[in-house]
Amino acid sequence: MNTRNVVTGFFLVVSVVGQGAIALSRAGESSVTVLARGPAGLRIEGKSSQIDFEEDASALTFKVPIAPIETGIGLRDRHLREALEAEKFPAAILRVSRSELTFPKEHDPAEGTAQGDLTLHGRSRPVQVRYRAERGAAGVTRVHGSVQLDMRDFEIKSPSYLGVSVTPQVEVTVEMAVEGA
Amino acid sequence: MKAALFVLAAVGLISTAANAFPTMIRHGYTGCAACHTDPSGGTLLTEYGRAQSELLLSTRWGAAKEAEPSAASKFLLGAVSPPEALTLGGWVGAAGLHLERGRRQAGRRPRAADAHLPCRGAAPRPAARGGRARLRQRQVGAHTPEFTTGRCGDRLCQRGVRER
Numbered sequence: 001m002n003t004r005n006v007v008t009g010f011f012l013v014v015s016v017v018g019q020g021a022i023a024l025s026r027a028g029e030s031s032v033t034v035l036a037r038g039p040a041g042l043r044i045e046g047k048s049s050q051i052d053f054e055e056d057a058s059a060l061t062f063k064v065p066i067a068p069i070e071t072g073i074g075l076r077d078r079h080l081r082e083a084l085e086a087e088k089f090p091a092a093i094l095r096v097s098r099s100e101l102t103f104p105k106e107h108d109p110a111e112g113t114a115q116g117d118l119t120l121h122g123r124s125r126p127v128q129v130r131y132r133a134e135r136g137a138a139g140v141t142r143v144h145g146s147v148q149l150d151m152r153d154f155e156i157k158s159p160s161y162l163g164v165s166v167t168p169q170v171e172v173t174v175e176m177a178v179e180g181a
Numbered sequence: 182m183k184a185a186l187f188v189l190a191a192v193g194l195i196s197t198a199a200n201a202f203p204t205m206i207r208h209g210y211t212g213c214a215a216c217h218t219d220p221s222g223g224t225l226l227t228e229y230g231r232a233q234s235e236l237l238l239s240t241r242w243g244a245a246k247e248a249e250p251s252a253a254s255k256f257l258l259g260a261v262s263p264p265e266a267l268t269l270g271g272w273v274g275a276a277g278l279h280l281e282r283g284r285r286q287a288g289r290r291p292r293a294a295d296a297h298l299p300c301r302g303a304a305p306r307p308a309a310r311g312g313r314a315r316l317r318q319r320q321v322g323a324h325t326p327e328f329t330t331g332r333c334g335d336r337l338c339q340r341g342v343r344e345r
Binding site: 005006008009012013038039040041042043044045072073074075077078161162163164 | 190193194195208209210211212213214215220227228229232236237245246247248249250265
């Protein structure tokens with residue numbers, strides 16, 4: 001085992017431990033990840049930590065503002081906002097009927113697929129939502145949900161820049177902690 | 182659990198260096214063909230690759246965060262716009278080969294220097310005889326927005342590392 005391998009191993013361990021600590025410290029935060037794919041293995045991940053949650057007697061509503069979503073490149077963020085016409089349609093709104101959901105109990109997580117109504121780019125379409133919910137301490141429920149959508153269903157033109165286009169299929173993942181529900 | 186630890190240790194300790202930019206992987210570019218005309222990467226960049234080079238790898242003095250790439254990212258600083266189906270580029274490479282034969286120094290033999298228009302790439306390639314570095318690249322490249330690439334000439338040999 002030469003010095004280079006030892007040094008590599010050291011940094012690997014440090015990075016794994018560091019990332020683990022960061023992940024644990026963010027356990028209580030909300031996050032939205034929008035994953036789009038392009039040619040040659042291109043992955044574009046847009047991230048935001050802003051999710052508004054509302055509930056009423058019949059449904060749960062999740063609202064994600066478009067403007068704070070960041071992809072890691074300022075210009076790409078601008079293209080994202082332009083493609084989604086964020087000034088005109090500032091948020092994506094998912095509404096899921098309570099009757100579609102199974103709610104978790106103490107030590108009994110719930111997971112499944114529910115039909116929701118997604119409003120994006122000013123158009124509303126039914127979508128399948130995969131979810132997992134786990135009740136934690138102090139009545140806080142950890143929710144993980146994901147939606148696969150096709151931009152064409154919402155009349156969004158697939159972003160294309162200098163000959164590189166992303167596929168119209170997009171995956172949106174949400175992690176959040178909900179009090180009550 | 183032991184097996185998993187063994188695999189983790191093996192990956193960490195026995196792995197070799199990757200000839201890629203980890204920074205680009207961090208930005209989601211896990212393959213080369215998004216930015217390079219050669220699917221295995223290196224040398225000639227597509228128009229998109231030129232833009233990403235400026236956006237992600239260059240220091241953009243004074244440019245707004247969401248600004249488009251400057252003319253510096255374009256072919257001939259944007260003075261000429263080649264057809265979309267044709268990618269042109271140029272660069273200059275320089276390398277030297279230093280040999281010693283016994284006590285007598287054979288001397289430095291700077292080789293390199295190539296400018297391309299529209300040829301792709303050039304790289305010194307150590308030859309077996311005489312210790313001379315030779316340039317062995319002549320390529321003409323074109324690509325379409327659909328990433329089909331057509332080339333002719335020698336195989337890309339980047340900095341003498343790759344073999345045909």
